[in-house]
Amino acid sequence: MAADTTRPVEPEKLHTIADLDRIFSLQKKAYRNSPYPSYEQRIASIDKLIAMTESNEEKFIDAISADFGNRARHETIIAEIVVTLSGATLAKKNLKKWMRARGVPTPVHMLPAKSKIEPQPLGVVGIISPWNYPLQLALAPAIAALAAGNRVMIKPSELTPRLSEVLREAIAEQFDESDCAVITGGVETGQAFTETPFDHLLFTGSTAIGTRVAQAAAKNLTPVTLELGGKSPAIIDESADLEKAADSIAYGKLLNAGQTCVAPDYVLTPANQLEQTADAIAKSARTMFPEMDTTADYTSIISDRHFARLKELANEARDLGAKIVEVGSANALHPQRKMPLTLVIDPPAEAAIMQEEIFGPLLLVLPVKSRNEAIEHINDRDRPLALYWYGDDDTARDEVLQKTTSGGVTVNDALWHVAQENLPFGGVGKSGIGAYHGAAGFETFSHMKPVFYQSKFASGGLMRPPYTAKTDKVLSFVRKIL
Numbered sequence: 155m156a157a158d159t160t161r162p163v164e165p166e167k168l169h170t171i172a173d174l175d176r177i178f179s180l181q182k183k184a185y186r187n188s189p190y191p192s193y194e195q196r197i198a199s200i201d202k203l204i205a206m207t208e209s210n211e212e213k214f215i216d217a218i219s220a221d222f223g224n225r226a227r228h229e230t231i232i233a234e235i236v237v238t239l240s241g242a243t244l245a246k247k248n249l250k251k252w253m254r255a256r257g258v259p260t261p262v263h264m265l266p267a268k269s270k271i272e273p274q275p276l277g278v279v280g281i282i283s284p285w286n287y288p289l290q291l292a293l294a295p296a297i298a299a300l301a302a303g304n305r306v307m308i309k310p311s312e313l314t315p316r317l318s319e320v321l322r323e324a325i326a327e328q329f330d331e332s333d334c335a336v337i338t339g340g341v342e343t344g345q346a347f348t349e350t351p352f353d354h355l356l357f358t359g360s361t362a363i364g365t366r367v368a369q370a371a372a373k374n375l376t377p378v379t380l381e382l383g384g385k386s387p388a389i390i391d392e393s394a395d396l397e398k399a400a401d402s403i404a405y406g407k408l409l410n411a412g413q414t415c416v417a418p419d420y421v422l423t424p425a426n427q428l429e430q431t432a433d434a435i436a437k438s439a440r441t442m443f444p445e446m447d448t449t450a451d452y453t454s455i456i457s458d459r460h461f462a463r464l465k466e467l468a469n470e471a472r473d474l475g476a477k478i479v480e481v482g483s484a485n486a487l488h489p490q491r492k493m494p495l496t497l498v499i500d501p502p503a504e505a506a507i508m509q510e511e512i513f514g515p516l517l518l519v520l521p522v523k524s525r526n527e528a529i530e531h532i533n534d535r536d537r538p539l540a541l542y543w544y545g546d547d548d549t550a551r552d553e554v555l556q557k558t559t560s561g562g563v564t565v566n567d568a569l570w571h572v573a574q575e576n577l578p579f580g581g582v583g584k585s586g587i588g589a590y591h592g593a594a595g596f597e598t599f600s601h602m603k604p605v606f607y608q609s610k611f612a613s614g615g616l617m618r619p620p621y622t623a624k625t626d627k628v629l630s631f632v633r634k635i636l
Contacts, residue, residue: 275303298595391545406568476501
């Protein structure tokens with residue numbers, strides 16, 4: 155029932171560090187006993203996740219909304235349910251091909267030997283998922299890890315305790331905990347999770363916490379995939395259709411009230427259309443949310459602490475002279491722990507909002523005098539997780555793509571490269587390490603083991619000691635054919 159998901163989670167249901175260690179030991183043992191699950195076993199695991207997601211959809215929607223205070227139902231369906239099922243369907247369709255050994259060319263002087271890359275499960279994979287998309291960012295990497303033949307342990311965020319408990323129960327109904335389990339618990343359990351000697355650890359969250367996770371994993375030489383964040387730019391080229399660009403940017407910013415790692419953080423627009431750009435984005439927001447102050451379609455900020463941080467960013471920028479445009483009534487929204495779309499126009503460089511990742515419905519609108527200035531602005535900062543470019547000038551587009559580095563790019567829209575499961579998703583530099591989704595996810599959670607199959611007709615023995623004039627002749631021949 156929906157009412158159950160609104161209750162606080164009972165402390166006795168949370169996992170202890172002893173529970174964490176016990177389940178990890180079970181999974182390590184299960185891996186040793188069956189280190190290479192069959193294609194059929196892996197498909198069965200994916201089917202379990204699909205069935206679990208579909209049968210618990212309403213519980214997930216209600217729990218997430220309760221954790222947020224209010225989360226738009228359709229946003230949860232689109233960004234959590236549909237995206238998860240899309241990834242699972244792609245994995246099922248392609249798994250047989252992904253599991254197949256891949257032949258690679260063998261040099262002429264090594265023939266008739268054969269060379270292959272053979273995907274092998276790593277073992278036990280740990281997944282630390284965030285609060286902003288607590289279902290999708292737990293299950294999407296789990297699907298990839300199970301497809302690759304691993305056991306999986308998921309540690310959700312403490313900020314979404316209701317969803318975490320519903321997910322724990324749903325996973326436990328479908329899986330033995332030796333195969334897949336959700337670990338709930340507080341900060342101490344979370345810290346212990348990062349220090350567990352997994353065979354691979356995936357973390358999604360902030361750069362600051364990601365740094366600590368990487369340091370903890372390094373103690374065990376655990377390889378990590380870090381999906382972080384940063385300040386993702388949206389560039390409006392002079393050739394762009396401003397109205398369409400504004401519609402896209404407004405949607406990308408307001409989905410989940412801006413609490414999205416790839417949400418546009420700031421807009422770079424030609425200086426001569428700064429006000430026009432801000433007006434167009436504001437108009438688009440009003441069209442999407444004509445009754446923002448009262449609608450359940452507009453999502454709340456996750457916690458009082460995050461809400462206070464966002465207000466402080468906006469207030470400081472205002473005090474430093476930035477023009478502030480609010481789309482919606484702050485007086486009506488703030489008591490609901492909601493925040494209007496707040497356009498912060500051309501603040502000074504020293505404003506905190508110019509340095510920190512926003513992660514909420516505040517949007518910087520900044521003027522640039524040229525394409526080169528836009529490129530320099532991006533390159534003077536940490537490499538972003540996403541970049542968005544709007545325009546019809548292919549030469550300008552290609553110049554921006556070639557001269558900037560970002561985790562991913564969507565051209566003439568926002569967010570969509572993340573939903574395209576055939577594209578790897580990941581960051582670069584401080585926005586992340588590694589990638590997953592689709593085939594990239596399968597390979598992230600596999601050891602792509604190189605295997606050299608020597609032929610019984612091999613001539614390698616001709617180059618073994620004792621070295622003679624015959625060895626020189628063989629080496630001379632080999633060097634000629636290289």
